[in-house]
Amino acid sequence: MSDREVKPEIKDDPLYLMLRHEDVDSFNTNRDAMDCSSLSGGDYRGRDLRKLNARGLDFSNAYFRNCDLSGIDFRETDLRGASLLDAKVSGVFFPDELSADEIRLSLDLGTRLRYQ
Numbered sequence: 001m002s003d004r005e006v007k008p009e010i011k012d013d014p015l016y017l018m019l020r021h022e023d024v025d026s027f028n029t030n031r032d033a034m035d036c037s038s039l040s041g042g043d044y045r046g047r048d049l050r051k052l053n054a055r056g057l058d059f060s061n062a063y064f065r066n067c068d069l070s071g072i073d074f075r076e077t078d079l080r081g082a083s084l085l086d087a088k089v090s091g092v093f094f095p096d097e098l099s100a101d102e103i104r105l106s107l108d109l110g111t112r113l114r115y116q
Contacts, residue, residue, distance in 0.1 A: 006081060006112075008043035008063035016042055019049060028053045040078075065110065085110035 010020070016038050018027040031053065041061040048068045054077040061081040069084075071091040079095065084106040094103055097115040105111045 006041060006061045008045070008061075009041050010043050011038050013038035015039065019044060019047060019052070022048050024049060024051050031057075061112070079113050080115055081112045082106070083110050083112055 011017075013035075015027060015031060015034050015036060018024075018030070019039075019042070028051070036057055039062070040058045042059070043063045044067055045063055046066045049064075049072065050068055050070050052069075052072050054072050054074050056076055058078045059074075059082055060078045062079075063083050064087045065083065065085040066087065067084075068088045069092055070088050073093040075093045075095055077095065079098065084103070085108075087107060089103075089107065095115070098113060099116060102111075102113055102116075106113050
């Protein structure tokens, strides 16, 4: 595996595990009091993350395949290198630096998001 390849990880971090178990309400309640640095590179495949407060979080290199991300505001979230293959993104706000074409490529082909 080259240095540029990134594989999603399953981590032992408590906040990460809340999202893996789809406990979004507990995550939102605890996120400001706990260390959020272990969210990047995480494997969130197939999870229902609706109602997630993503403001200021680092989800770079995260794997959101088949996730329900409906209604999440990612405008102040780092999504560099994240993959959205087949995710539900109805009503999602994306960072202004991400073009619609970039988002579509990630949704359709699973490419990693690249900022302009």
